[in-house]
Amino acid sequence: MELPLALAIGLLFGGGVYSILRPNLIRMVIGFGLISNAVNLLMIACGGFTLESAAPFVSDPDLVTGLMDPLPPDIVLTAIVISFAVGALFLTICYVVYRDYATDDPEELPLPVADDETFSPPRHPRRPMFEE
Amino acid sequence: MLESSSLLLPCVALPFLAAVVVGSGSGRIGRASGWIVFAAALASFLSLVPAAATHGIDRFSFPWLPAAGISFALRADGFGLLLAFIVSGIGALVALYSTAYVAEADPAKERRYYAALASFMGAMLGIALADDLILLFVFWEITSITSFLLIGYRYEDDDAKAGALMALQVTALGGLAMSVGFLLVAQVTGTFSISAITSDPALIAKLLASPLCPAALLLVLLGAFTKSAQFPFHFWLPRAMVAPTPVSAYLHAATMVKAGVFLLGRTYPMFGEAPLWAPTLVVVGTTSMLLGAYQAFREIDLKAILARTTASALGMITLLYGLGATTDDSLQILNHALYKGALFLVAGIVEHHAHTRRLDQLGGLRHALPIAFVACALGSLSMAGFPPLLGFVAKDNFYAALLHSEWLAGTPLLRTVVLLASLASSALLVATAGKLTFGVFSGAERAHAHGRRDEAHADEPRVPLWTAPAILAGGALLLGLASLGELTSDLVTATASAPEHRAHATLLPALGWPLFASLFALVLGVALYTRRDAVSALQKRLAGGPAASAMWEGAMAALARGGEAYSVRWQNGSLRWYLAATVLTLPALCVWAFSETGLSWRQISVTFADTPWYGFLFCTLLAVATIATVRARTRLAAAISTTTIGFLVAMLFVVYRSPDILLTQLLIETVSSIFVLLVLVFLPAFPARDMKPGTQLVNLGIAAAFGVTITILLLLTMTPGIREPSNIATRPGGLLSLALEQGGGKNAVNVIIVDIRAADTTGEITVLVVVGLAVYGLLRTRRRARQQRKGRGTRSEAA
Numbered sequence: 001m002e003l004p005l006a007l008a009i010g011l012l013f014g015g016g017v018y019s020i021l022r023p024n025l026i027r028m029v030i031g032f033g034l035i036s037n038a039v040n041l042l043m044i045a046c047g048g049f050t051l052e053s054a055a056p057f058v059s060d061p062d063l064v065t066g067l068m069d070p071l072p073p074d075i076v077l078t079a080i081v082i083s084f085a086v087g088a089l090f091l092t093i094c095y096v097v098y099r100d101y102a103t104d105d106p107e108e109l110p111l112p113v114a115d116d117e118t119f120s121p122p123r124h125p126r127r128p129m130f131e132e
Numbered sequence: 133m134l135e136s137s138s139l140l141l142p143c144v145a146l147p148f149l150a151a152v153v154v155g156s157g158s159g160r161i162g163r164a165s166g167w168i169v170f171a172a173a174l175a176s177f178l179s180l181v182p183a184a185a186t187h188g189i190d191r192f193s194f195p196w197l198p199a200a201g202i203s204f205a206l207r208a209d210g211f212g213l214l215l216a217f218i219v220s221g222i223g224a225l226v227a228l229y230s231t232a233y234v235a236e237a238d239p240a241k242e243r244r245y246y247a248a249l250a251s252f253m254g255a256m257l258g259i260a261l262a263d264d265l266i267l268l269f270v271f272w273e274i275t276s277i278t279s280f281l282l283i284g285y286r287y288e289d290d291d292a293k294a295g296a297l298m299a300l301q302v303t304a305l306g307g308l309a310m311s312v313g314f315l316l317v318a319q320v321t322g323t324f325s326i327s328a329i330t331s332d333p334a335l336i337a338k339l340l341a342s343p344l345c346p347a348a349l350l351l352v353l354l355g356a357f358t359k360s361a362q363f364p365f366h367f368w369l370p371r372a373m374v375a376p377t378p379v380s381a382y383l384h385a386a387t388m389v390k391a392g393v394f395l396l397g398r399t400y401p402m403f404g405e406a407p408l409w410a411p412t413l414v415v416v417g418t419t420s421m422l423l424g425a426y427q428a429f430r431e432i433d434l435k436a437i438l439a440r441t442t443a444s445a446l447g448m449i450t451l452l453y454g455l456g457a458t459t460d461d462s463l464q465i466l467n468h469a470l471y472k473g474a475l476f477l478v479a480g481i482v483e484h485h486a487h488t489r490r491l492d493q494l495g496g497l498r499h500a501l502p503i504a505f506v507a508c509a510l511g512s513l514s515m516a517g518f519p520p521l522l523g524f525v526a527k528d529n530f531y532a533a534l535l536h537s538e539w540l541a542g543t544p545l546l547r548t549v550v551l552l553a554s555l556a557s558s559a560l561l562v563a564t565a566g567k568l569t570f571g572v573f574s575g576a577e578r579a580h581a582h583g584r585r586d587e588a589h590a591d592e593p594r595v596p597l598w599t600a601p602a603i604l605a606g607g608a609l610l611l612g613l614a615s616l617g618e619l620t621s622d623l624v625t626a627t628a629s630a631p632e633h634r635a636h637a638t639l640l641p642a643l644g645w646p647l648f649a650s651l652f653a654l655v656l657g658v659a660l661y662t663r664r665d666a667v668s669a670l671q672k673r674l675a676g677g678p679a680a681s682a683m684w685e686g687a688m689a690a691l692a693r694g695g696e697a698y699s700v701r702w703q704n705g706s707l708r709w710y711l712a713a714t715v716l717t718l719p720a721l722c723v724w725a726f727s728e729t730g731l732s733w734r735q736i737s738v739t740f741a742d743t744p745w746y747g748f749l750f751c752t753l754l755a756v757a758t759i760a761t762v763r764a765r766t767r768l769a770a771a772i773s774t775t776t777i778g779f780l781v782a783m784l785f786v787v788y789r790s791p792d793i794l795l796t797q798l799l800i801e802t803v804s805s806i807f808v809l810l811v812l813v814f815l816p817a818f819p820a821r822d823m824k825p826g827t828q829l830v831n832l833g834i835a836a837a838f839g840v841t842i843t844i845l846l847l848l849t850m851t852p853g854i855r856e857p858s859n860i861a862t863r864p865g866g867l868l869s870l871a872l873e874q875g876g877g878k879n880a881v882n883v884i885i886v887d888i889r890a891a892d893t894t895g896e897i898t899v900l901v902v903v904g905l906a907v908y909g910l911l912r913t914r915r916r917a918r919q920q921r922k923g924r925g926t927r928s929e930a931a
Contacts, residue, residue: 001742001743001744001747001787002444002847002850003738003739003743004398004740004743004747004748004751004752005739005747005751005784005808006738006843006846006847006850007751007755007843008751008754008755008758009760009842009846010752010840010842010843010846011755011759011839012754012758012777012839013838013839014759014835014836014838014839014840015759015761015762015835015839017619017715017834017835017838017839018762018831018832018834019761019762019833020711021708021711021712021715021831021834022822022823022831023822023823024818024819024822025815026770026812026815026818027770027818027822030761030770030774033757033774033777033778033804034774034777035762037781038799038842040781040793041781041784042842042846044784044785044793044844045846045850046849046850046855047202047791049788050788051742051744053321053789054789055789055790055791055843056868056879056881057879057880058868058871058872058878058880059872059878060872061865061868061869061872061873064863064866064868064869066862067880068783068788068789068790069867070868070871070880070881070884071867071884073785073790073792073793074881074884074885074889075791075807075882076793077792077793077796077881077885078885078892078893079790079897080793080796080797080800081796081800081896081900082896082899084800084804085899085900085903086805086903087822088804088807088907089802089906089907090460091808091811091901092357092811092906092907092910092911093910094811095620095811095814095815095911096910096911096913097816098814098816099814100913102865104350104815104816105822106707106708107706107707107708109572109760117511117844120354124704
């Protein structure tokens, strides 16, 4: 079971990274979702399970050896909820950004304006840090 | 340990209090600021008297950071009291002097000056009395910062800014090095208390035997050398002469530069026996002494001359510490503070009067400024080492220490070099002293000085101006005369850093080599002075070569350029660039870790053998859905395939027998699908083509590197033999048993969530609440930002 799962997780990570590098906010949010799912699967995959182990329902405190480790699913449970929350926040930000700036490309957003007048921008910037 | 009788805390706190009063005071304080600081300095001075009069050693201490073993500990031993008396006494005189010298049109600027001066005084008192290494470091840094403010007082002037910055850079660099040295000392000895270390021979032996000792020693010395303007850090002191003259007198003659040699005296008991101590100090001290004297003779600016002679005198003290002459170090420190303070203040009077500090424009001021003339003559005589002034006594003791040093006797060549350098620099100082006094006060009054004399300042109060140098120069004379008796010897012995025996400070030294050396230097100096034009011409011919201050500025500029280049290259404000750098770090670290540990993907022994048919099915579908998501051309397709991925992950949770996360995943995936579809309605369609083919290829490479690395890591983790199976949860009595017995629930995952890791779950709920509030807040914002930003450039336009 491990080999196909590891390959699928690797593909999920690769797809997620490819998506967050694209100049499109929605694709970045989707990439974030892919990476979240990949991380959750990874936790479970390297949690030391075998297909023979049973779900962690305990009826006798002395008969626990055949059961699964309950910690990885615990952490994943928290992670699922939190990644949903963060994803929802990202989506909202996408919406607000598009509403206010009419673009979904983060590189096209206006530059922050330097408040400090004495700030001198770099002389030969690859990309200017502040609006001049 | 709190002693109600101890006045040490008020002594240190009073100047800071005065700084707050003066600095935050309104216009009503006005011209009184100088007098407030004067009063605070005087009060500090007087509050030291009980500590000096007690037979034991006065202490004050309370726990500051007890967990780290750091305490606010003050301790008034003789050596510390000497510096404290100098700091508060000369501080009072300088404040008095400043009331006449610093007359600004803007009272606020004047208040800032006095606030910085008073803070500096408090910090110097702290250095003198601190008995805790960290406390000493804190006060040390305060002096660096306040001296920056004081040197840069005339900040309209570019020279003032540059000089202040250089002083701060050099002394702060040394201070940081020193703090690391202190931490090393504390790590070896286990305490930050200076007196606890120096009073315990076992701790000192432990420190000296430690392999960290050379590093600690050199770092602490770096702090001392930068503060005391020792070679190769001698260049900042002349540049700091842009400060108002009272500041120069106070910081750069009497007190701050003394902090460096004071630190040498404080740490001598710890490091004195270390093999590096003597050679480093002797070489650095001798070089600074000779270089300072040589450069002093070359200068024509009064204050620059004095700055160079200060570096020279401090070099002499450093040399003495290298030789272990801790019995009469207080004599040298006191002597220098008295005559150099007087000379600086005289320079201020001269500048005030004649509006120039250049020797070639001055002359014949003895009638106009008689008291300053006498003070300057006494100070110069003391600097040159003529009897009956204290300088003669000090110089005699210096040569005695040099000629009687056992360490130097063991290295004849170095002994000869040091002796010759000492004679040369003594003679040069004699000649410089002559140049100074005669150049300014004798001869005919120059037209330049005469023409502008007494126009602006004729009606100003002169008393505060000449009181201070008169007292200091008088002190040098009186203490010199007092050494006919026992008074000076008593004083020196009581205030020495580590008196091994009674010091001999006398105007009538026994006939011997030290006296001959001292007299020979005087004769040589007078000869040099009579031939001063020839010497100057020779110096001019020798001039050239790299200037240390220019090299430092070059190094600082290179540092700034490096930082700027780094920022432009790596901190360019592009989100994609940051993400790519972050993502690529993982494969890079893995390649490094694999090569370090010898791990490799060849060790993976996981195969398809035990995979059931549904495992293949779900993983294949997951792969297809992932590719479909990435390649989706429409928003709807992307949303649907993302949801598919979510449900397939849920199916894999079934395979792994995790019902709790399965339910959670199903619920969350359903909710988020609805949410995504809801938001996508308001968002634009995907652009047909958003990346250039080249960019696409690079991104693909980055993604592939990341995915492959994760896969290899995961498979290595799964390989039996590399992974060590842990049964923390599944052994009897582990988490699973605990869940049933103490949590009282059969579903271990549930029990852990709500009971054993309840705090985590609370945090998770908090995240949900915060996100809910943030979403609500974001949606309620109006479209004002868009209107505000209309007309401004965008990132791509600006690029």
